[in-house]
Amino acid sequence: MHSYFLFPPDLSDGFRGSYSDCINFADELVNNHGYSLLKIARARGGETDARIIFDITAESRKQVSGFRSIKRKKLSSICKQRPFDI
Numbered sequence: 001m002h003s004y005f006l007f008p009p010d011l012s013d014g015f016r017g018s019y020s021d022c023i024n025f026a027d028e029l030v031n032n033h034g035y036s037l038l039k040i041a042r043a044r045g046g047e048t049d050a051r052i053i054f055d056i057t058a059e060s061r062k063q064v065s066g067f068r069s070i071k072r073k074k075l076s077s078i079c080k081q082r083p084f085d086i
Contacts, residue, residue, distance in 0.1 A: 005041045005050055005075040006084075013085070014078035025084075026056040033086050039064075043072045050075055 006015040006022040015025055022040050029035045037057055043050035049069040055062045 001045045003043045003050070003072070005043070005079065006038055007041070007075065007078060008035060008038055011070075011074075011078055013082050014075060015084055016076065016079040023054075023056075023061070026054075029084065029086070030056055030058045041070060041075060043075075048072055 002019070004017060004019050004022045006017070006026050007013065015022065017025070019040075019042075026038045026040065029038060037055060039052050040054040040056065041050035041052045048071065050072045052064050052068040052070065055064060
């Protein structure tokens with residue numbers, strides 16, 4: 001099972017949901033709520049790190065090349081403590 005996380009580069013807010021939920025919410029946030037860049041990360045079951053897979057802007061969805069990751073525990077904590085406020 002996969003977990004998907006949506007967050008800005010400064011990790012000020014977070015959202016956890018399905019892949020399609022994250023994509024749709026990211027599109028809404030960059031187009032209507034002033035976010036210039038958002039990132040989507042995916043964590044597979046049992047992994048301690050979430051791999052960043054997309055950079056989302058109002059103009060594009062860019063698949064990230066290379067391997068950049070962030071701790072899954074940190075993202076989960078952000079999603080619970082500081083969800084996006086719209």
